[in-house]
Amino acid sequence: MESLNDLRKQRIDKLGRIRDLNLEPFAYAYEQTHFAADIVAAFTGEEQESVSVAGRLMTVRRMGKASFAHLMDRSGRIQLYIKQDHIGERSYDLFKLLDIGDIVGVTGTVFKTRTGETTVLAESLTLLAKNLRPLPIVKEKIEDDEKVIFDQFADKEMRYRQRYVDLIVNPDVRDVFIKRSRIVSEIRRYLEGRGYLEVETPALQPIYGGALARPFVTHHNALDMQLFLRIADELYLKRLIVGGLDGVFEIAKDFRNEGMDRDHNPEFTMLELYVAYQDYTFMMDLVEDMVGRLCTDVLGSHTLPFHGRTIDFRSPWKRIGYMDAVSEAVGEEVHDRDEAEIRNVAKKAGIDVGDLSGRGALLDAIFSARVEPDLWNPTFITDFPIELSPLAKKHRSRPGLTERFEAFVAGMELCNSFSELNDPVDQRERFEAQTRLKEAGDEEAMVLDDDYLRAMEYGMPPTAGLGIGIDRLVMLLTDSPSIRDVILFPTMRPEQ
């Protein structure tokens, strides 16, 4: 009788047998004096050091009255050697009742086995938490300095739904999320070090804005009103620029009610930064410098592997104008062409323009199909058409364009930035153009935000703004193929 239920019953039965030994299977605390990896790194083979380690049993090899096991803590693994004549009969009886997955504390002395593995010779063994549900058994060995893994826990659905199991048995997964955490704290440190203020703005908004996207809608009972989950922080952060905070950033979840794929999750983390008295060229330099800093400080290199190739994050990144990139891709100048001419160019290039209308949308179709996929090493695409950029300032010298750039890496958009539009009259006209698109059925068009315009009418300094998708940045820096590999609990349909 050993279905999952029976395996659980066996282990629940062990709880009683452990209590029969006068031991409690769920402890309150345990004093750790060392972490596994530190012991392994520091031990020379001489000293008779006593250590207390705590963690999860990952392997057990029993040989009658003596056994070896591996314990895993936050730092890594260390081998345990448990001998009945060392820890006593009662503790060894306890050990015989333990399973892979149990959490234990062990005090003992460090030594090296005959085969040279640094090991803790146990003097005492404490059960800290009994496992009742069998863990996937992943085995590994080192062959020709390569780690070979057997029976890896690989089912993506189970890995995402039960991330706790994934984290226990797949050390690479754990490494990715540790790196993610370091990347975010390094960004904070970088920005705080330059005097920018971290702020928090509403996630529940009566009017959504700051990006072109469909929102999630919710309802507030007490106010009996519709609220939207933010699709961007942008308009609130720029209100703070009006308010004189001059340099503000926010690292927060945005929510967009759209499709999901390798690089889209409905909730995702965005860094937005606004700096008064600067323009988009300042922001380009900042992005290049900050990402470069992350490469060296977190990953230890400016050239990183990604999808079997290498990404070179060294400065300076390539910079190319949007219209130049499109012209080059189709082998034809598109700068001064009107909508009909650009439609023809797109068709000639074999791009399905379907029912697209508007010069900007057509250019974007060409850009997405012919330019974006080929941008492997970090590249700034600059000076986007005004139709695509309702919150960006008109280019100071090139009509029809805005002072805006996006950085692309490995065919993926990494960030979006512009010299912020600070002319309230111009901004009102752009909003009105968006309203016309919305009335024509564009569900992603922006909604006019009167309070934002009111704020801008009080006077907004020239400002550079930036948004970086943190999830995508982490994907690039950790060679992760899917956004779900860098989000601890990606959005899933519920089970059953």
Add this chain to the structure above:
RNA sequence: GAGGGUGUAGCUCAGCUGGUAGAGCAACGGCCUUUUAAGCCGUGGGUCCUGGGUUCGAGCCCCAGCACCCUCACCA
């Protein structure tokens, strides 16, 4: 949203042309005081994703559904 794929023991996977459901690891019992993917001997373990259908008989064929994965479309 479209197309393709996958779903069998706790985990990783076999399962032929439709004929009583298999392996390794894990578990359980026995032996074993320097092992390491996996010592030796033995035992048990299944909603074959779900619901219909065809058939004497379905893990396998048909229909519908669910979940996940991949590609494409939209989007950051």
